Amino acid sequence: MTTASDSSSSMTKRPNRLFKNWMAKLASVPMILTALVVFVGGTAWTIVYSFTGSRMLPKTKWVGFDQYERLWDTDRWIISIKNLAIYGSCSMILTLFLGFCLAACLDRKIRYESAFRTIFLYPFALSFVVTGLVWQWILNPDFGLQNVVRSWGWESFTFNPLNDPNTVIYGILIAGLWQGTGLIMCIMLAGLRGIDEDIWKAAKVDGIGTVKTYVMVIIPMMRPVFVTALVLIASGIIKLYDLVVAQTGGGPGLASEVPAKYVIEYMFRAQNLGQGFAASTMMLCSVVIILIPWAYLEFGGKKRG
Amino acid sequence: MTDHLKSLLVGGALICGSSAHAVELEVTHWWTSGGEAAAVAKFADAWNATGNTWVDGAIAGSGGTARPIIISRILGGDPMAATQLNHGRQAEELIEAGLLLDLTDVAEAGGWADIVNPSSLLDSCTLDGKIYCVPVNIHSAQWMWLSHAAYEKAGVPVPTDWNEFVASAAKLQEADILPLAMGQQGWQQNLAFGALTIAVAGTDAWRAVTVNKDADVAAGPEFKAVFEAAANARELARGSNVQDWNQATNMVITGSAGAQLMGDWAQGEFAVAEQVEGTDYSCLPGLGLNDVLDTGGDAFYFPVNDDPEITAAQKELAALLISPEVQVSFNLAKGSLPVRGDIDMSAANGCMQKGLDILADGGVLPSGDQSLSADTQTQIEDLMAQFWSGDMSAADAQESYADLIRKAD
Amino acid sequence: MTNSVEIKNLDLSFGAVHVLKQLNLEIAEGEFLVLLGSSGCGKSTLLNCIAGLLDVSAGQIFIKDKNVTWAEPSERGIGMVFQSYALYPQMSVRKNLSFGLKNAKVPKDEINKRVSRVAEVLQIEALLDRKPGALSGGQRQRVAIGRALVRDVDVFLFDEPLSNLDAKLRTDLRVELKRLHKKLKNTMIYVTHDQVEAMTLADRISIMKNGMIEQLDTPDVIYSRPCNKYVADFIGSPAMNMFKGQLSGDTFHGEGFTVDVSQYDFDTHSRREGDAWLGIRPEHIVTGEAANGATFSCNAEIDILEPMGSDTLVWIDFAGQPVRVRTEGQSGLTPGESVTIGFDAARLHLFDSQTETRL
Structure with missing residues (x-):
């Protein structure tokens, strides 16, 4: 008896968990390294050096919160934050709304659906630089939309958002929406296609109107799709830079400045790395502030329920 | 060693030697x-x-x-x-x-x-x-370039200094000509400001602020006059929709603008457009008020x-x-x-x-780049961009400027 | 007696495909009508047309004498139960039941009254505050039925409601549906492909094939007098045995056997000559002693036995094809054994070979 159990225990020794599935683990090592070194490491390094007085080259000359004090004292930074807030909130709401409406329209089994889908998705294939340039030309009062409409006879038509400091951010918003709505529309369309046909029938029999069905039945069912869309839109908002550079160069004056542009310009043109690091750390903070409540809602809630 | 081989070696050395130069x-x-x-x-x-x-x-x-x-x-x-x-x-x-x-x-x-x-x-x-x-x-940056065609159209003699230019501006506007062409980039607006400083405040005040970083002079009366002149210039440049400096120069070349404050590199543009100095355009170093140029x-x-x-x-x-x-x-x-x-x-x-x-004659000054760091330059450019495109008052702009000079390194 | 639902000359085409062809149907008040057929026969399509979820190409639909051919589903006075339940997943059961009523601006106490009444009838009171995700299949189906019931309408439409449930649950809910119908006495139109459901639940069955109604009769009639070979084949499990042969006068000549059909109840106008099919249900073939007294009997060899507990399915080789015979209980027979089988002419079904209609 003992010998049998001895031999069986030596044959069936529990495999070391570290080497279980080692090929998959090996394959994921590069990604883990990249994530740790580049993302986490780079971020930590930036935050640490934002407390130094680094100029063109990084130096370990500690200055405490000086960079941050200067940052929040700078008009250009305040304007950037304001612009990002306006652009961010408008972009988020409008992209979701327009994307969903377009998807709902396309979902109604219309003719030439794939042609429409292509047309709406096409701008997403363009880079932000091209988008910015194209919309700079369209919104140019002398050659663009304003001129065209005036040549049709409507002499007093004005549409010149890019040259007025108060409306330039909305000009950029138009370009951004044009570029990004297509992708959100496609995601929403995929989500809508996953809705059981019978739900529509049941709602029809119950006498619920189309709009009400969308709002009270369909959209709550599409929660994961909305979360995905939200994340995609948010990432596009934070990294807003090349669109501004191509479309307005930050102008007129400083009216269309955005945080990412502030970071790049102070890091390289002004050769003041410390300032740039402080600004990008603030950008990271804003993302974290939004992420934490969301993460709690998504993952914390599940533990309770 | 044979003669043949020697000449080969010499020839080789010569070739190598000459090819050593072709870098x-x-x-x-x-x-x-x-x-x-x-x-x-x-x-x-x-x-x-x-x-x-x-x-x-x-x-x-x-x-x-x-x-x-x-x-x-x-x-x-x-x-x-x-x-x-x-x-x-x-x-x-x-x-x-x-x-x-x-x-x-x-x-x-x-x-x-x-x-x-x-x-x-x-x-x-x-x-x-x-x-x-x-x-x-x-x-040097302290030049004013004037279009003869524009002034002919307005029926006004070509000004010989900044003050005459400001006086003639109204006539230009009546003739539908933009008095001052200005590209919408911070460095150009900064350059104009620098030119006005040297012309209106004088070299001592300029040196005090740019070289010695004296914030009190920056907040003082000499610079008050400068900022007011800048505010003036801002009004005269309203409506310039161009971005790059050479687009603004082009407005002067074609006569759609009366003048531009730009450095002497604008000269090259006039040359390429085959315009003749004295006939088609005029140039005023130091804005005609102060024969000083920065270098x-x-x-x-x-x-x-x-x-x-x-x-x-x-x-x-x-x-x-x-x-x-x-x-x-x-x-x-x-x-x-x-x-x-x-x-x-x-x-x-x-x-x-x-x-x-x-x-x-020795009427030269060191340029801003030589005295101020890139960081301070950028901050001043930001201030200029804000000032020139908006409605900031001359007094507010002066206050911010003095502040930047105080903190400059 | 007014008809609850009347369908006149209904035509429906999807492009070039003619799905419903000149359909006529009258359903009496309080009747439980089952639309039975295999997939693709058009039964769900017909139901959707009655509900108003599909637009008809031609014809008319009347519900309670009102022409509803072009009316919206919610205005037709119908309630519908779907195969996949189609409950609103983000709402509680109570909200699912009351959503439609609230939308129609029914007063709040009326809504509460109806919801509690329906919950009581269907025994879902304990589930009212749960979400559909927390319910079992059977519970969900009850809620779905409840959602139709709260509408206080006359006609209920069921689109294969029990198909998604397991066998035991299906039999339980089937009985409950029958009790519900007995209690409420509403008109119910029920679509299914399962003949057991059809036979047990229906007042009348409409067997459909290729967009047309093959036979519309009570279950008994459909069972005992199928009007054509398709219906005869469809109803009855195990299926009817079919033999090819010739009919001449009072005799049927099959392959290697003849049957005296003088006792067979022919239709008045049926001819008595020509090629025909002879059908006999497995449960109507008797063995042993009883076979000796039947109209037709012979010996045959047993091929396979399929014991099912309550009865046994005996496969025998006869007339050159496998024939199914059903015997009660445990038969005590063994494969290879020779056994006498027989059947009565009264239990026969004869079908014309070409038209496949009953003779």
Whole structure:
């Protein structure tokens, strides 16, 4: 008896968990390294050096919160934050709304659906630089939309958002929406296609109107799709830079400045790395502030329920 | 050793020797407008004539765009052989980090200390007694360029200084001509401000603030007058929808604007458009009020290289760029002033002669780049961008400016 | 007696495909009508047309004498239960039941009254505050039925409601549906492909094939007098045995056997000559002693036995084809054994070979 159990225990020794599935683990090592070194490491390094007085080259000359004090004292930074807030909130709401409406329209089994889908998705294939340039030309009062409409006879038509400091951010918003709505529309369309046909029938029999069905039945069912869309839109908002550079160069004056542009310009043109690091750390903070409540809602809630 | 073999060896040595000279040097710069391109071609031709090859690395966009690219290449370990930068503190940290070639031996061999005029140019290239760059031209920023066609249309005589210009502005506006053309970029607005400072406040006030960083003078009455003049200029420039400096110059060339405040590099644009000084356009150094010019300009720096052949070629290029013939051909094409005081510039046109005279008289000042760091310059440019495109009052702008000067390093 | 639902000359085409062809149907009040057929026969399509979820190409639909051919589903006075339940997943059961009523601006106490009444009838009171995700299949189906019930309408439509449930649950809910119908006495139109459901639940069955109604009769009639070979084949499990042969006068000549059909109840106008099919249900073939007294009997060899507990399915080789015979209980027979089988002419079904209609 003992010998049998001895031999069986030596044959069936529990495999070391570290080497279980080692090929998959090996394959994921590069990604883990990249994530740790580049993302986490780079971020930590930036935050640490934002407390130094680094100029063109990084130096370990500690200055405490000086960079941050200067940052929040700078008009250009305040304007950037304001612009990002306006652009961010408008972009988020409008992209979701327009994307969903377009998807709902396309979902109604219309003719030439794939042609429409292509047309709406096409701008997403363009880079932000091209988008910015194209919309700079369209919104140019002398050659663009304003001129065209005036040549049709409507002499007093004005549409010149890019040259007025108060409306330039909305000009950029138009370009951004044009570029990004297509992708959100496609995601929403995929989500809508996953809705059981019978739900529509049941709602029809119950006498619920189309709009009400969308709002009270369909959209709550599409929660994961909305979360995905939200994340995609948010990432596009934070990294807003090349669109501004191509479309307005930050102008007129400083009216269309955005945080990412502030970071790049102070890091390289002004050769003041410390300032740039402080600004990008603030950008990271804003993302974290939004992420934490969301993460709690998504993952914390599940533990309770 | 046979005769045959000897001649082979000698021939081989000669060939090797001559091919040792045929080095390719990549040179980066941001001279991309019509006039500027014609000028840098003169450098390229001279270098190619020595049997070597000039590999042109033009970067589009002005200095603000090109400098970060150049600096990141040098820092990133893929340096070019030679690069343009402006006189001043732009390369300070690179020199401190030992990334740029020491040219002291070339300078001593060429006797630069004696020929470079004004000596402040060479001082900007010097750190701890060693010379790291070769100045190639002098550009001054305090010029006003006026379009004769515009003034003819308005029926007003061409002004001879800033005050007359302001007085004539109303007539220009009646004739539907934009009085002052201004590109919507911070550095241009900063340049205009600098020109107004020297013209209205005088050189002592300017030196006090820009060189000595005296914040009290910046907040004082001399600068109050400057800011008010700037506010004036702002009104006269409203409606300029152009971005780049040469687009604004073009407005003056075509007569759709009356004047532009721009440095003497605008000269090249007028030359390419085949306009004649005195007939088609006028130039007023120091805005006609104060015969003073600042002496900014370009210098060539040479990033450190492992290859001794390339290093030797770099030194050869440095000596070539400052040689008399090259200085003449280049500066005539560019519209800038040569760094040497000992060459014949009689082929230069009226504007350049005015500049040369002022230079000879000693009415020069160091440029802003030479005194203020890139960080402070950027902050001042930001302030100018805000001021010029909005409705900020002259008093508020002055207060912010004084603050920046107080914090400048 | 007014008809609850009347369908006149209904035509429905999807492009070139003619799905419903000139359909006529009258359903009496309080009747439980089952639309039975295999997939693709058009039964769900017909139901959707009655509900108003599909637009008809031609014809008319009347519900309670009102022409509802072009009316919206919610205005037709119908309630519908779907195969996949189609409950609103983000709402509680109570909200699911009351959503439609609230939308129609029914007063709040009326809504509460109806919801509690329906919850009581279907025994889902304990589930009212749960979400559909927390319910079992059977519970969900009850809620779905409840959602139709709260509408206080006359006609209920069921689109294969039990198909998604397991076998035991299906039988339980089937009985409950029958009790519900007995209690409420509403008109119910029920679509299914399962003949057991059809036979047990229906007052009348409409067997459909290729968009047309093959036979519309009570279950008994459909079972005992199928009007054509298709219906005869469809109803009855195990299926009817079919034999090819010739009919001449009072005799049927099959392959290697003849049957005296003088006792067979022919239709008045049926001819008595020509090629025909003879059908006999497995449960109507008797063995052993009883076979000796039948109209037709012979010996045959047993091929396979399929014991099912309550009865046994005996496969025998006869007339050159496998024949199914159903015997009660445990038969005590063994494969290879020779057994006498027989059947009565009264239990026969004869079908014309060409038209496949009953003779």
